[in-house]
Amino acid sequence: MIRVFNEACKRFYEEKDYETRLLSVYSYLYDDGNKQEFTAKSVADTGFWIYDSELNDIAIHFIRPCDVNEINGAEADESEVLKVFTAMPTSEGVYISSADYKGGMISYEDYQALVMKYSYDHGEINIPKKDDEIFDKFLSLLRNLTGKEYDVKYMSNDDKYGIAIVGEKDDNAAIKGFLFMNKDGEWKVEGKKLEENPALRYSLNQMYPDMELGLLPDYNITDYGKIQSELTKFTDDFKAKGVIHDNDYPVVYSCATGRFLYIEMSSGKKVLGVVNNRKELETYTVENVNEAVAYMKSFEEKPPLFILKYY
Numbered sequence: 001m002i003r004v005f006n007e008a009c010k011r012f013y014e015e016k017d018y019e020t021r022l023l024s025v026y027s028y029l030y031d032d033g034n035k036q037e038f039t040a041k042s043v044a045d046t047g048f049w050i051y052d053s054e055l056n057d058i059a060i061h062f063i064r065p066c067d068v069n070e071i072n073g074a075e076a077d078e079s080e081v082l083k084v085f086t087a088m089p090t091s092e093g094v095y096i097s098s099a100d101y102k103g104g105m106i107s108y109e110d111y112q113a114l115v116m117k118y119s120y121d122h123g124e125i126n127i128p129k130k131d132d133e134i135f136d137k138f139l140s141l142l143r144n145l146t147g148k149e150y151d152v153k154y155m156s157n158d159d160k161y162g163i164a165i166v167g168e169k170d171d172n173a174a175i176k177g178f179l180f181m182n183k184d185g186e187w188k189v190e191g192k193k194l195e196e197n198p199a200l201r202y203s204l205n206q207m208y209p210d211m212e213l214g215l216l217p218d219y220n221i222t223d224y225g226k227i228q229s230e231l232t233k234f235t236d237d238f239k240a241k242g243v244i245h246d247n248d249y250p251v252v253y254s255c256a257t258g259r260f261l262y263i264e265m266s267s268g269k270k271v272l273g274v275v276n277n278r279k280e281l282e283t284y285t286v287e288n289v290n291e292a293v294a295y296m297k298s299f300e301e302k303p304p305l306f307i308l309k310y311y
Helices: 002-020 040-045 065-069 108-116 133-146 200-207 232-240 289-299
Strands: 022-025 028-031 059-063 083-089 094-097 104-106 150-157 161-168 171-183 186-192 251-257 260-265 270-275 281-286
Touching: 002 040, 002 083, 002 094, 022 059, 022 200, 028 059, 059 065, 094 108, 104 108, 133 150, 133 161, 133 171, 133 186, 150 171, 171 251, 232 251, 232 260, 260 289, 270 289, 281 289
Parallel strands: none
Antiparallel strands: 022 028, 059 083, 083 094, 094 104, 150 161, 161 171, 171 186, 251 260, 260 270, 270 281
């Protein structure tokens, strides 16, 4: 019975993974699209298996075979690619297996230790502010890595992982994403080019299944298309319409993508542009970045907040 169920889970994963972006959340197989953990009943609901109540207690995990292989009594291999496993509690322990690996009977203690390897509880999520120690540390690491100065768009961290979305100060359209990891008490740049990945949550989960995905910003940079910083045609239009004036010049910052643009003048004037549902460009003079964020979120649930200048 378990063998048949394992085969059904494998077929489901292979056919539905790309469509639904299945994740490992605390080691369990999780549908990121529908925001739910998979159970025997939900696998049956997909049509890949005929429901049998005898497997009500079975758990469906998305874990690395190498982690299973380390446990006494279980048989897998050294692969680090996440695979679907099932775990069935019994009077003798937990029977862990999959369609591809024999697995075996393991103790409840070993089973709990296996699950905890995928715990994303690495302390509270922190949103560092300018001059915070971790804020300066991440920027210092980036300067040492790239030799560039950055405007921080978004930054977060817990005790193990950190994320920074930044813009190059000499090229406002060059928005970059970096992953940091705390290894033995020392922060290091672990990954870059996050801005190029259209399936960032999925990819990071595959590589770092114990990472809290809540560290990521709400937006995915690839969703909005080309990022631009040369907005002279818009500033000329704004001047003609009286939105900005001669004494506001020069432009000190400009960035645009999707339906939004943002401009800052040397006078301190800040202008947000939004293409409305009638495909007309609306302009808003805002006092600060928080006001700009509020306007953007009134148009889209997940707007490209990385176009704004925060510091």
